[in-house]
Amino acid sequence: AECTPGALTPLPPSLRVSLQVMLVGDSGVGKTCLLVRFKDGAFLAGSFISTVGIDFRNKVLTVDGVKVKLQIWDTAGQERFRSVTHAYYRDAHALLLLYDVTNKASFDNIQAWLTEIHEYAQQDVVLMLLGNKVDSAQDRVVKREDGEKLAKEYGVPFMETSAKSGLNVELAFTAIAKELKHRSMKLPNEPKFKLHDYVKKEVRGSGCCRS
């Protein structure tokens, strides 16, 4: 109920921000499931229905006393929809780039996604790399260290997630909302928000190898 617009306390426009976040990555990495987990707190088990073109959902978060409305675009990972999604990059304030830790090809394609992002997105877009499906420990083929290394190489924050268990899902969106909120409205005497530090401090492990 706290998610329904009616339940929100009205705030002056100066204390509201509206932002666009886009989910990108290969088909099947779990973009739709991550969004559904974040929006509805549920996991869509069962058959896999690929996104056609682009879909979107809104969610309002309160970040440091400011209402942040995230409009989240769920893009289709399939190659044949690429030209549709290219058009949306320009208006995205943040991008969550996903791979699937049980699918090596989805990890190997991250470099190609980064090239695409470089070509189509705004230069100052907030970017975060997510290794999803860490609940599938027995099927894991991409080590956490490999994700960390790649993210470090490109200077992007990184975390492992699970749309199934919910691990770090809220955190991924909250971190982005905080970064964007701090960029769009700097309150007097507010210390600078450091996304990398925040993620490092808040991130939870998958419980398999290290804590």
Ligand SMILES: Nc1nc2c(ncn2[C@@H]2O[C@H](COP(=O)(O)OP(=O)(O)OP(=O)(O)O)[C@@H](O)[C@H]2O)c(=O)[nH]1
């Ligand atoms: N075990 C596990 N399975 C997941 C997770 N996230 C998604 N899946 C499964 O992976 C499949 C693909 O998930 P989607 O969210 O539809 O993938 P997508 O990235 O949106 O795919 P496209 O729309 O084709 O780009 C589904 O069968 C999901 O049930 C996760 O965190 N853990």
